[in-house]
Amino acid sequence: MAKTVVLLCRCFGELDGIIALDGIADRLRAEREDTSVYLLNSLCMEEDAHRIGALLKQEGARAVCAGLCAAGSKREALWESLRNAGIERSGLFTADLREGCAWIHQGNPPGATEKAKDLLFMALAALDEKKASADVSADVHPECLVLGAGPAGLAAAVSLAGQGIPVHLVERAAQPGGMLNLISRTYPGDDHAKTRIEPLLREVETNNMIAFYPRSKVVSVRGFAGDFKIGIQGPDGTLRLRAGAVIIATGAGVLLPRGLYRYGELKQVITQMELERQWIRGVPDDKRFAFIQCAGARSPERAYCSTICCPSSLKNAMRVMEEIPGGEATIFHRDIMTPGNLLEAYYRKSMEKGVRFIRFHEEDPPEILGGDRVEAIRVRDAARGKEQVLALEKVVLSTPLVPNMDNRSLRELFQLELDSHGFFSETYPLHPLETRVDGIFIAGSARWPVSSDKAMEQGEGAAMKALGMLKRDRVSALSLSRTPGEKPGHGTVEERTCTGCGNCVSVCPFLACSLQERDGRFVSRVNKMRCKACGSCVSVCPNGTMQIPEHNYRMVGAMIRRAFP
Amino acid sequence: MEEEKRKNRTELPKILVFACRWCGGIGAGRAGWKRLEIPASFRIIPVECAALVEPDAVFRALSSGMDGVAVLGCHVGGCRYNEANHAALKRLDLVKVLLDTTGIGGERLLLAFGTAHEDHQFAGIIRRFTDFLGKQPPLEPWTGFAKNADLRSEG
Amino acid sequence: MAVLVVGGGVAGILAALDLARAGQPVTLAERFQHLGGQVARLDKIYPTDHCAFCPLWTDIRNCLDHPRITVLSSATIREMKKEGDRWAVRILREPPVIEERLCIFCGRCEKACGEGAVHPLLDQAYAPVYCIDAEKCTRCGRCEPLCPTKAIDLNRKTVEDRVVVREVLWATGFENGDLKPLPEFGYGTHPDILTALEFEEWTAESGANRGRIVRRSDFRVPSRIAFIQCAGARDSRMYPYCSSVCCMHALKQAEWVKRRIPDIDCTIFYTDLRAVGRDYFKYSMKDVPGDPIRLVRGRPGLVFALPGGGIAVKYEDTFKQERRIERFDLVILNGNLKPAPAPETGMGPSLLDGEGFVDTAVGFGCGFAVEPGDIMDAAVQAASASMRMIGRDKN
């Protein structure tokens, strides 16, 4: 059996008087001949690294059981010494003797000593059974696939191309530009959408690093972070691409508020997008405008704030005041959502320009009066509490962005996660552009409704994340772990004994497990690149076929048996 | 009979703790840094996530002499592994049912979700769990081999 | 050539990591001794309701371990000179009296110190280290010989580093603005009137009160808590902008108060309930143990301590159109966040716009230094800003 060395840290005498280390050392030596026990003053100082390293070498140690301080403390020296002695990280098992034992049982030295002894024997027992999972690695294919050529997608593609990364830009429509083609101005800069988008379009045309695929969609996805194999279906047949990373920037749709505020019945009731198109054609000839916010949003069926409607109403209201002689604009809102400095300033500006704001309750929304055309609007002003009627010609409904139809199919293809509304959701607030699949990133309104500026920002951000992935020369399963510095391993299947029940497949939070047919029966296979070693599969496997070698059931059993001898 | 057992049990109840490395594991360390006094009768087995705790391990522990098993995971919403802790919670809840049915008592399996910073809560639950188990009758008839006495008692 | 990231908060850390992973050497200068910035002080973050530091810790670790990142902690930027296409930066560092690398957190120094000048560096950080409070320390030198690892050196000299970098990224984050100029909120007149960040630290799980909700005046459990939004923010006298995190922050704090003690009743006075992010609106409608959180639209005009104890809040409920005065036990003022002042740089004042935010037309910036936002916004901006940085160098 592998030669095991036990290193006990006195921690400069911190444990003296609480844990009788010498007694424990004797017990260890007595019970296990194959282990040699060393008491050291410290394990965490630089100079220790060399000493321990030499020690382990001369002992010919293959595994090390260390009794020291809690996880998260200083371990660099110990790891370095292991490296010097050529011992794998998986060959180390630590018992927390300082925080977990001496310091929380100061009042009870015998108990603490007993516990320390047990912890060490548990660690040794575990170490005997501990194994290392086989790592797999692959070359990174330094190309990037960008889905969707809206502001986010274009920004991502252009900035990646600027870094010398070949980009495949796949767009559902015939033209790049996405939402920006449909609107006239962008907030808060109030500059023309064209001027925002044109430099990007030029770049897409001229830069030979970017391959643009119009009228195309993804039909098949295989592979893993660093090397995805993706099938694209375009006007001229399907073609297969390889990409190390994928950025999903497919944008969002706009809600058509059928039946809301008599939309569709009166042709003077239009949506924000229709007004934008009007601006593109020219100045509208109506004078008195009403903007109604949250038309179909922040409601039971769409319980979210679409973020962009308030600022775009402000934008158009101000244009009404400026460009239409004698124009009047009133915004009917529930809350004006202009967080931050720029938007808040924008809000103030609109008030200075004379835009009127009337707050209404969700319970009694404004009512549009008039027979065959809009004549007036009746609303109960929530802030003043009195009802009033305003004469006007046009009603503009601020409708929320809604998830794209094909989000679901993309979810199936890339095995991503959608949130409760149907947008793509991130892994963690700290990593808002990353999905649960490494190497696949999200940006723009496909992720969550955003303005074109923010969408471009996110596009660049996603590009940066993708770049971080593509700049690696190789990607390995254990390098994709979420745990810094350590090897949590990954699920490993004993194919001979797998019953193919598929429990692991349905429980895996990363969809790393899948069933494959082997001579007439099913067996589970783990995509090691996806597995994050959470162990869900292990605890639902009916006969222990699925194991994480670094934490296999034999270890657990052995530790339980040793816990209270 | 139970009363006697309860009275003349001297040593503290034995507790096995499965602690998720992200919350429970660190919480234990932080409790140490704050020098909180905790009964010395629990042993921690660190796991990557609460989802890694096999229900069988709980039975195994109870059967090899533990009085209670605690599983410490992360708050719902805080799991590092896409809510793997939800499924774990559901499984172990079913274990509780089984323990209740057989009269061992589901309370002997403690599920607690928290964060790394709740070190005082960590100390608190271990203390409370220890007290609670101290009041429970020990589990002899269940551990190891059946005693003939038990066999006869049923008849 | 390296780039300089100023500020080791969330934005700074993530930007540094992104740059380093893309092959760009980074120097990360942090004002304090520890990385993590304001998030490290938070107890919980929305919308996950999980602890703030655990996820951040992973990235701090990666940041410290990364070969291409050099971290300069407790560093202040003295001056910056533009030399051709690069910046020459003078950085002053006060090395901590207790060297982090050596401190094993045994606590001997803390016990020895009579003045209580020695205390753990940051309550939430791990691995933990001690630091010495320069004001309190009398330099008696009692702790020095006690340290087993010789980590303490009471007469450390300030070091001056000169780094030449290609670009500078400002991630200086935010800080608590003083509310004294707004007398109507009565900040500073009574211990139970505190700002949101103070409340966060006061009731933190790992803080002095280990998660118990108590008043600062008498350590009793309050029965009514008022959260006053836009205190200082959206106010021409102080901060014209909207801090954009306060609404969710207040909701989170109220929810956690409820989760700990359900029968405290929480009232949030808001102007617009700006819950715009993913599932934030749902979060604002989440049901909590006990009575629901009371949302009142209206900005209190006056907050004053009552002689008999407790604090009176005078407000108008603009939905009900009624003026009222209510008695509360705790009043939390929310919205006094201002961008931390960027050090004098030689870039001239033009770097900052009128409201004290970094003007991205002049320099690179991310996080609160550029625009008020929460962790998600900061993370996005960090990534995009670093993309723009390396982008500029290539073409």
Add this chain to the structure above:
Amino acid sequence: MEEIRNIARDLLEKKEADGILALREGDQAVVEPHVFRDPGDISRLVTEPKWLFAKTAMKILRSSPRDFRLAVVVRGCDDRALVELAKRNQVAEENLRFIGLACTEDQAKQCFCERPYPRTIHGGKPQPGISFLRDERVRSLLQGDSAERMKRWAALLGRCIKCYGCRNACPICVCVPCKLEDEVWVEKGTLPAERLVFHLIRAFHLSDTCVACGACQEACPVSIPLLALQLAMREALKDRYGYEPGLDGERKSPILKNFTEEPEAGRDVPDWVTPGDTENE
């Protein structure tokens, strides 16, 4: 019985099934399970006594060619068992034809069967289900003072002679090797078995699969009321998630899913922070 025979016969004649798995009355009135391939033999097909074909069907299908279509005469529990096996990819549902047979009232009573009939019934009249809680013996095992119950169960399980009959008889247990044979989980060479581990592991592994056929109980030579354990967990699953094994081949077990995929009614998650916990120090 006749209607079953007719259906079986024209399944074979119309070539909709290649074999009928059922009981055959052999010589000297021996009743044995048999795969009928010739319509002529069907006259010897009998339905009594109660017999579980699930595992047999699985074995037959495994050993026969892919396109072999087997029709099985199933009772309620047998039917559900086959569904569960299909869910776990042990049999392919497209290879199976079901000939449903409802149990008689006595049979239903005998095994406290709550659903003594298959999804589709071709023979017999569907009898009303019988709640196992009606029987006070079962109730005494599931309810009442926990200390008492603990004693009872200790004694009951103490009889176990570790013959593995319960496992072998179970129509769902298919794992090879089985955790119960692994000395990590169950001590070897101890008699009677380490009851807690042996029986609780067994019970738990079937918690979301058990179709309450009672085969384990019938097989037990020392008559341990094993079914009671399973019934308790079936109840829990039913009132928490409205889930019952063996009814819906599409629906996965709820304990394999997280809250977002399978919400649990009125279940709040335990925090370390217990409400009102103002514990000092």
